[in-house]
Amino acid sequence: MKRFRRQLLLGVFALIAATFAALWAHRRFHHALPDYAFLTGWVLFVAMFVLTFFNARKKLPFLPLGKAETWLQIHIYLGFFTVVLFLIHLNFRLPPGWFEITLAWLFALVSASGVVGLFFSRTLPRRLATRGGEAIFEKIPALRHALKTAAENLALGADAQSPFIAEFYTRRLAPFFVGPKNLWLHFFESRRPLNALIAELDDLRRFANDAEREKIEKLAALVRQKDGLDYHRSLQLALKLWLFVHIPLTYGLIIFTLLHIVLVFGFSGGAR
């Protein structure tokens, strides 16, 4: 998709330009304005405020507030730029006070989780699409249950009179089908557990007659489907879980930021 490549180039260029502009302004003004720290603080605050607007846009989809895509682009690039503003506000030093250290760490964690989220959002969908098959996340338990039932019927059902298949099922497959498996291995694109199971199933063929072979084929297909389902669950979970850091900490950051503003004004009395 060329659109995204052009957009990326443009965005990165704008980001670099803005960063240089900000650093220039920092050089130019940080000794020229008596309340420079307040000023950069407000600029940083406004930037953070705009960043939270992305969430507001998501909550008001019916208002003509522009496309969420545009908002996300703004969110991403402004997010990176806000890190620059943050460093400028801190004058490139970690603050010594406990409150401000907490605030800085919150900011760092929110930013870092955002970067991780961006990385996930840009890489995991491609992996999901490459693996194929689609499952709506909320439907995964139901799908898993259906697979388990199908496998159970094959291996243990009334017309299944193959003790070694039944034994294999209860020993190896039942734990596999019962719940989500190999979360981390899937995330790191490992096929080891699947290959192991399939290989073991292949080994069973030696003892099987034609009908049983067919059954093993079907079981293997179900195992592959279950594996695909786990893969989807793993990656879709990753696509959702990073927000468990990003969003809650953002709220914490907002609380600390507001308090920070009150404190600096309350204690400065206009002093620096």
Place this chain on the structure above:
Amino acid sequence: MSEQLPAPDFDAQNYARPNQNWICGHACEGNACRQGPDANGRCRATAECKPALQIQPGETKGRWICTRSGGACVSGPLPDGSCCRPIAKCSPVPTLRIWRGRVTLAVVAASCAGLLILLGSPPWRNRFISPGEISRAHSGEAFAALFATNHFKENCQACHVAGNSGPHGIMQAALHAEPGMLDLKKLVQARAAEPTAIDEACLKCHAGRNFHQPNAPPISCSFCHAEHQGRVMAATTDANCIFCHGDAAKLANAKAESGKRKAETSQIPLIHHFAEDHPQFRFVTQKWRDPDTLKFNHALHLTGATMPKLPGGEKLDCAFCHQPDVTGALMKPVAFEKNCRVCHSLQFDPGTPQLTLPHGSAEFVTAFLRSLPKQYLNLAMKENAADANGFAVEKIANLRTLFGSGEELEQRVFFSTATAGPAAQIGTVSGSTRAFFPGCAYCHEVKSGAGDLPRITRPVQAERWLAPAKFTHAKHANIACAQCHDAVHSKDTADVILPAKETCAACHNPRAGVADSCATCHSFHPPQTAAR
């Protein structure tokens, strides 16, 4: 063999509803109930149908019939009109988003609780919100004793109005901050750093604030002296100075504000770096002349071909006259008896070089001259002459031959120069004297005063020429005098033999690595009001 997932079996009657917060507990088995949980996550399932009461005409009781959507069930409704197939209640499962909301809520609650605990108790609060360690001077027992309003060490109130006043007080202080919280116009304005509420606290100890130039607007202490930066208060930097002196707008503002006070402000140049835009020293630009009336030719003394050697045989050099004072910063003033008399012995009788005139007062000289016979007698006795009286008489007679009368001698001693005056010269160069003595006026400005006493203008030596600057010769000891002071070319006392700015800047610049900060030479506070 397909690795694709099975197509989820979607209900034709319904949509996937990720916007709902709760999922039916049976959904994981693929048979979610029709009803679904309510918005608060309670199971709403009752039974598979709601039987309808059918009353045929003429009947009184009526009959319950099954209304199940998938077709009537076999056993039909119970006699009381309820469905025979109740749905097992489930515990609805919250979606991931609900969990996310809960985590968010937990973080918010934890933040609030933590902040309440930390901010609720003053000692903790102060330690927690303090933006950094306070300098040694402003903390510790001694300082706390000064402001013994509280029993703990961190005595915020000493400086901060809102210091120990609790959340409400801090809020109030924030709202009344100056410049105001949202006084953006002021925040972006290039203005001087005006004194703040905190400066009031500084003045409690550092009384008599007499800042800087009288025409400069008052400046907040904390602008230069940043507190909460550690045990040692950070030194001020050039940035503090350049803040005003590098900013035309601020200087113009200051000028406008103090316009009535002094007109000088307009002459303050913009300065950012000593080597680059510090102005040339004023003695250069304004061609200052040394107003001293003493006539002294540095060039002659240092390079003159006829210059005699010093008694020890050394050549005359700078250090013979210019000696550092005890601090090493400045040079002691040149003194006649110490530095000049060696050569300029003030002998007036060529025949009697031992006898020299006193120095320092016209009256002494007059008195000396008028008591010459006595002086000769004293000399004779000192030298154990056989005939003291005869010696004196002979010398006086000689003088008479040379100068005629005593008045004539006095005139010559005072007013003769080497080239003009009553006589070309009075002393000689021979003998123990190295410099001849033509008369006081040779070096001094001598005027005929009231009465018979001539008036000799007292020579003045400038202690330092560049008064606003700190300078110490001690730090420049490794540099030859001539590097800075071009004395060998100066023939005139009026020459101010100081280096121009460029000479200083040759070393004092960032590239040469010698300190070039403002504070190297200048002090912000006038000396008399420097910190106590």
Place this chain on the structure above:
Amino acid sequence: MAAAPTILERPQRWDAAFDADMTDADVERLLATAPFSAMDAEKFPKRTPLREILRNDTRILKFRKGEIIVRQGDYGTSAFLILNGASRIVLKPDLAPSLLGRQAPGKKGIFRTLAQLWNGSRPPETFSRSQLQQAAGLGARQTQKDVRVFLQDLPRILSEHRTDTMTAGDLFGEIGALSRMPRAATIFADTDDAELLEIRWQGLRDLMKYSDALRTHVNKIYRERALASYLRATPMFQHLTKEQLDRVAEQVEFATYGDYDWSGEYKRLAQAGTVRPEKEPVIVQEGDYPNGIVLLRAGFARLSQKFGGGERTLNYIGAGHHYGLREIAHNWRHKDAPVNFKFSLRAIGYTHLLIVPTRVMEEIVLPSLPKSDLPPPLEIVKDDLDSPPHAEKGVRENVGVEVLEFLTENRFFNGTASMVIDLDRCTRCDDCVRACASTHDNNPRFLRHGPTTGSLMVANACMHCADPVCMIGCPTGAIHRESFAGQVVINPDTCIGCKACFNNCPYDAIRMVEIRDKNGEFMVDQEMKPITKATKCDLCVESYGGPSCERACPHGALTRLNLNNLDALSKWLKL
């Protein structure tokens, strides 16, 4: 816990009459007027008698001189019969849109838009009783006829445009109503006393079914009028004089392929997995002598070529496109070396087309075309595969063969606003679904799932088809086209839950939902059966800013595309 269920009368056809104010006297008067006077009431079945059709499916409208009755380009679902006075049809040139008073259909007001903020926690598919009743009485969305637009400067329009007069007894609008095509021309009242009978298409359909005279009549004028205006609008014929055009019109042949109700058959085949191009009716066979140029009037056709043992799809063409010009032009220029059809053309679903015979093309049409309008000679085109007809430049590179087959197999070319999701970008965050739900009172109106090919998914969302088969068979006209942009929408107030549209839709875009009251209890009829309504994507016709799903996608992964041709898709893929 078990609140008393809300009991409603099960909605029936004609619960909501087209015009509730139709009186018996009106109906009597209509029965005495031609063509109804000539109809045999006995031929009508008991369930739909002529009298009831007239009462429920028609209404009498009065227009003043200059007031617009139908606008060119509108999708309308009714025909008009002039009862009194005269009307005028604008033939050429078309009226400027500004003259027609085009305006956006009703948007939600500020309050209703903002109200969606706190509607989030409502149970799904909630209706209030009053909402249903009140809306049924108003029928506001369907009958916007109350807003009359009139032409400002009538004399000037008459002098600048060629027009024709229609008088009492004339029927118009039936083509648009029946063939699900936009209105071909604008018609306005020519006298102050113009009185028209508006017949909604369900009524017209029944009238035609049981009255031979009307059917013959409609077919005749259909041919006459539709053809004339259609040929006039086709660029290929624009250099012809009126006489030449008339001669072409005389010679044109009509053909209809497939089934008017094709979707049911298709659905059956699709479920059986036996959709094969080979089974589709052949319009033009590859290798045959080109004996005429094919113009698609409605529906779609597949261009395919023999490939191995089967055929592969090269492109599909929709209404307004033609096929065969290149071959015929070649043969006309190189009489010594004639070529045959390069591709096969097969009808997909319902296809209505015109065939202009080769002889007519060679004698009349081709000589009139300037050199620049002639297709490039066949020799120059090295590889036909690389430039199938009607494909914009670059389409071939951007839209792969698999995608083309996929779109054709699934009949997705029908969509004018199909929901296409790029699975390489989609983070499966469901923001689109949530946005949709927020815009529709907490109810999603599509399923973020559907057939996929590679990394493209066409979700189960209403595609707002060029040929909306769902509209066939709706007994109340609850499903209709918005008159402005032609979105297919369902009026929930008049929907009786009969599942006709649901069964027709081959794309699983319509879902029957059981509606609930505010407590989340299902609404039921007297027999305690739940009341269902057909629901689907309405392209956020009532909201500002367009479809909220598309606007809500933070990653630019979801778009609504016109798949009638490949241009939009190709552009989006290339972007």
